[in-house]
Amino acid sequence: MERTLFEEEHDGLRASFRAWLDKEIVPNYLEWEAAGIVPHDVFVEAGKHGFVGMNLPEEYGGGGTDDFRYNQVIDEEIQMAGVGGAGLGMSLHNDICVPYFLAYCTEEQKQRWMPGIASGELVTAIAMTEPGTGSDLQAIRTSAKKDGNHYVVNGSKTYITNGQNADLVLVVAKTDPDAKPAYKGMSIILVEADREGFKRGRKLDKIGQDAADTSELFFEDVRVPMTNCLGEEGKGFIYLMSQLPQERLSIAIGTQASAQKAFDETVEFTKTRKAFAGMVFDFQNTRFVLADLKTKLQVGWAHLDWAIQRHLKGELTPTEGAAAKLWHTELQWEVMDQCLQLHGGAGYMNEYPIARMWRAARVSRIYGGTNEIMKELIGRSL
Numbered sequence: 001m002e003r004t005l006f007e008e009e010h011d012g013l014r015a016s017f018r019a020w021l022d023k024e025i026v027p028n029y030l031e032w033e034a035a036g037i038v039p040h041d042v043f044v045e046a047g048k049h050g051f052v053g054m055n056l057p058e059e060y061g062g063g064g065t066d067d068f069r070y071n072q073v074i075d076e077e078i079q080m081a082g083v084g085g086a087g088l089g090m091s092l093h094n095d096i097c098v099p100y101f102l103a104y105c106t107e108e109q110k111q112r113w114m115p116g117i118a119s120g121e122l123v124t125a126i127a128m129t130e131p132g133t134g135s136d137l138q139a140i141r142t143s144a145k146k147d148g149n150h151y152v153v154n155g156s157k158t159y160i161t162n163g164q165n166a167d168l169v170l171v172v173a174k175t176d177p178d179a180k181p182a183y184k185g186m187s188i189i190l191v192e193a194d195r196e197g198f199k200r201g202r203k204l205d206k207i208g209q210d211a212a213d214t215s216e217l218f219f220e221d222v223r224v225p226m227t228n229c230l231g232e233e234g235k236g237f238i239y240l241m242s243q244l245p246q247e248r249l250s251i252a253i254g255t256q257a258s259a260q261k262a263f264d265e266t267v268e269f270t271k272t273r274k275a276f277a278g279m280v281f282d283f284q285n286t287r288f289v290l291a292d293l294k295t296k297l298q299v300g301w302a303h304l305d306w307a308i309q310r311h312l313k314g315e316l317t318p319t320e321g322a323a324a325k326l327w328h329t330e331l332q333w334e335v336m337d338q339c340l341q342l343h344g345g346a347g348y349m350n351e352y353p354i355a356r357m358w359r360a361a362r363v364s365r366i367y368g369g370t371n372e373i374m375k376e377l378i379g380r381s382l
Contacts, residue, residue, distance in 0.1 A: 005305045006069060014073045017051055021081040029083045032211040033356070036203055038088055040123060040165050047120025052090060055098055060114035068246070068311055071095050072253050079257035082265075082353050084360060089123065089162040089212065095250035097124035099243050100170055100188065104231030113168060113190075125166035127157035127217055128240070135373045137172065137237065138182040142219065144173035144189045151175070151189055151229070153222040156201075159367075163215025164203050167193050171219070172240065175233050183237035188230040197222035208359030244369070245321030249311055251368045252324040255332035255361070256300050262357050263293055266339040269346075269354075286342060293335050300331050319381040326374040329364040336361045 006014075024045060032038050046052045054070045056062025063070070075091050078084050101114060116122030133139045142155025153173060160166075171189045179185030191198060201216025231239055267290060270281040280286055307324045310316040336358045340347035347354050365371045 003301065003305060005308060006073070010069050010073050013070055014077060016049070017074055018077050018081060020046075020049055020051070021077060021083065025083050025088070026081055029211075034210075036210055037164055037213040038211050042088065043090070043093070043120035043123050043165070045120070046090060047118060052094055052120045053098065053114075053118030054094065055102060056114050056118045057110075060110055061118035062114065063118075069308065071250070072308060075250060075253040076257040079254055080261050082261060082357075084209075084254060084258050084261075084357070089165060091250055091254060092126070092161045093117075093124050096243070096247050097126055097170060099246060100126070100230060100239065103243075104188075104239060106227075108227065109190075109230070116167070122167045123162055123165045124168050124170070125160055125162040126170040126172075127160050128172045129157060129159045131156060131158050135369055137240065138186070140172060140174060140186070142171065142173045143177060144171075144175050144187060144224075146175075146226070147223070149226050150223045151226060153189060153191060153197075153219040153224060155219050157217045157219075158201075158215075159204065160215050160217050161212060163217055164200055164213035169193065169198075169217065170230065172236055175229075175236075179234065184234050186236040187233045188236040188239060189224060190228040190230055191219065191222060191224055195222050195224060206363070208356070208362055210356075241318070245316045245318050246311065248321040248325035248368050248374075249307055249316065251364060252304060252307065252328035255328045255364050256297075256304050258357060258361060259300070259328075259332040259335040260297055262336050262339045262354060263290070263297060265353055265357075266290070266342050270342055273344075273346075280342065280344075289338055289342060293338060296331055297335070300328060304328065319378055322369070322374040322377040325368055326371050326378070329371060332361050332364055 043052060050063055051074060053061065054063035054065055058064035071094050074094065078088055078090065098117065101117065113122060117124060128137060130140055130142060133141070142153065142157065144151040144153045153171060155173065169191045171191050173187060173189050174185050175187040176185035197220040199218040199220065201218055204214045204216065206214060270286050271279055273280045304324070307316060307320060310320065340354050340358045343352060343354050346352050349355055
């Protein structure tokens with residue numbers, strides 16, 4: 001379908017970014033999946049081309065734009081190039097971590113960290129989930145206790161994207177464990193990876209997105225200056241909630257684009273795969289399944305662009321963000337599963353892109369808040 005959301009500058013970025021992906025990323029994709037990690041240098045190379053930190057101010061080395069459509073272009077093209085499962089970590093860096101620095105950094109913090117974030121030399125991660133705590137963030141146990149003019153951070157985090165590559169981690173911690181209600185005692189503490197007491201645990205063994213360096217992180221008496229507190233102490237939970245609409249919109253973008261990629265791969269496959277003296281595509285059932293998926297994808301793109309326009313105006317509500325995450329991730333799974341089925345036995349073989357995309361898609365309904373939580377949030381708004 002024709003989309004009217006983008007302008008000439010976005011189309012230019014799309015062309016240059018896709019060319020970079022095809023030259024630098026696609027040929028190495030399977031190697032990185034086998035290794036279980038994308039090299040840190042990929043972020044630096046992306047930074048040289050202006051593909052990270054687009055939203056950071058120009059005076060700190062960023063692109064100087066507050067137009068989220070640039071992020072959207074990058075998110076879509078990663079999926080359409082078929083390397084979404086490589087876990088480039090760029091969407092987390094650009095869409096989820098950067099907004100915290102834009103919204104809550106002091107001038108000193110901006111000067112200290114933004115240039116490296118924009119150049120790709122400082123890879124970022126955000127550490128919320130703990131071994132015993134997922135969606136219920138108020139139950140976190142990681143602490144940041146004051147000691148003179150420092151915080152002493154203790155605790156552990158898990159399922160952290162960019163965990164192995166991260167140079168700078170936004171750590172959600174309790175600075176006041178006695179606060180009532182509990183969310184008022186939460187803060188975001190920035191921890192550099194070279195701090196004594198910071199340790200990376202296992203690179204976790206997942207069923208999909210094999211090259212995403214999803215990891216455990218440990219904090220053992222990590223001392224950081226109090227100037228490493230992002231924004232106001234005790235406002236961490238409020239900051240997290242205020243950034244969730246964009247995080248969930250980012251997930252919706254990636255899942256919609258990956259669903260489209262799976263559909264496109266499947267149309268091509270069914271038109272070239274022989275069965276019973278014809279092509280798989282020639283069966284009415286095949287065409288009907290694809291027709292149904294094409295229709296839903298068309299609706300999905302229209303809804304996604306509507307949500308983007310709302311976000312650009314600052315009008316996308318948390319409920320709308322949750323609905324976008326819910327709907328597009330459910331669509332992604334339906335498309336992936338139907339497309340794998342149309343591949344037959346080939347669909348179960350990792351040498352075919354659909355198998356890797358299918359595995360990578362399963363987590364979309366879990367991260368960023370499970371889809372059950374999305375339904376609960378939407379239900380509360382009724």
